[in-house]
Amino acid sequence: MTSLLRIENLSKRFGGLQAVADVSLAVTTGEICSVIGPNGAGKTTLFNMISGVLRPSGGRIVFDGTDMAAVSPSRFAAKGIGRTFQNLALFKHGTVVENILTGRHTHLRSNVLDAVIFFGRTRREEIEARQRVEEIIEFLEIEHIRDAIVGTLSYGQQKRVELARALACEPKLLLLDEMVSGMNQEETEDIARFVLDIREELGITVLMIEHEMRIVMDISDRVHVLNFGRKIAEGTPAEVRRDPAVAEAYLGGHRAEAAKVGA
Known part of the structure; x- marks a missing residue:
């Protein structure tokens, strides 16, 4: 299968702050992928670049075969990138x-x-x-x-x-930014079901930022992990769950807490 989205060495700097540093990842057509990481890891900044809200300081975004550097930010949605926001808009x-x-x-x-x-x-x-x-x-x-x-x-x-x-x-690609944040268990389960149906019934590829690890581990095909603006891990949910770098990023290496990443 082909990559619908390919990010190559993407970076974003705000003055002296490096919010995203040299991040590369690919999303295959038909996948449900998640981007996870602690608060301040650069996840929303990454989404803002993919959706055209921010211009990258460096690197490339290639969507459906098009280098998005040549596309006006107002045309990202027309190209097929849909987006929800962490704060309701x-x-x-x-x-x-x-x-x-x-x-x-x-x-x-x-x-x-x-x-x-x-x-x-x-x-x-x-x-x-x-x-x-x-x-x-x-x-x-x-x-x-x-x-x-x-x-x-x-x-x-x-x-x-x-x-x-x-x-x-x-959209061809749907970006979901913290969709279940602030929801109760029933609402969270409904959203997880809808995300699966969006892929299966509507044929839309999904890339989501999510803190609710149960959803990430249950419905993702692949997971990308950011910390301090850099990608530190990538793989299937099972592979990411076992990665010691992920436990370190989330939990400071406390083994007793590490199981919660995949609980």
Whole structure:
């Protein structure tokens, strides 16, 4: 199988701070991969570069055969990279449907005149967008809140709406940043199931940052481990679980705690 995403010696510096240093990794089409590491390891900075939020200080990002250095950051989503954020980035005063519809903007081709007369291409795009949104709502089992104002929803429901909006972009690669952070056990299990379904039913490759090690070990094909901005380990969940460098990074080498990485 081919690599959908290839990162080569990627680095990011903020003044005197080296947030990411010489990181290389590949994500194969159809995989669920995780990036893990202690707080401050550089995981979100890495995601921000992959999604175009930040420009790298060095190295290359090659996505679906395209060197992304030549792509405008505003075009990353159109190229097929979808993203959720650790901190919710929703329109709190809009409805669930309205928020998900914003994810369709990369597929709109109508011009201002088309929009004014609302005919032809604009009308077709509107019908297609709303049909796709309804399919996503059904897929994520949020029919009962489709017309609710997002700001009135629980945290777990809002996270699901943000996932829906990312899916509305129809990404080839979905970046999930701490999707289950702050969720209870039932909500966490639901998200794990949805991630598997996103890969199996929608054919979308997934790269996720996650602190919940049970999810990482249960559903990941491969795991990449960062510490102080550098990659220190890579492998299957079982291989990473046994790696002493991973236990050292997370737990300072305390053997009694090491088992918790894969618990």
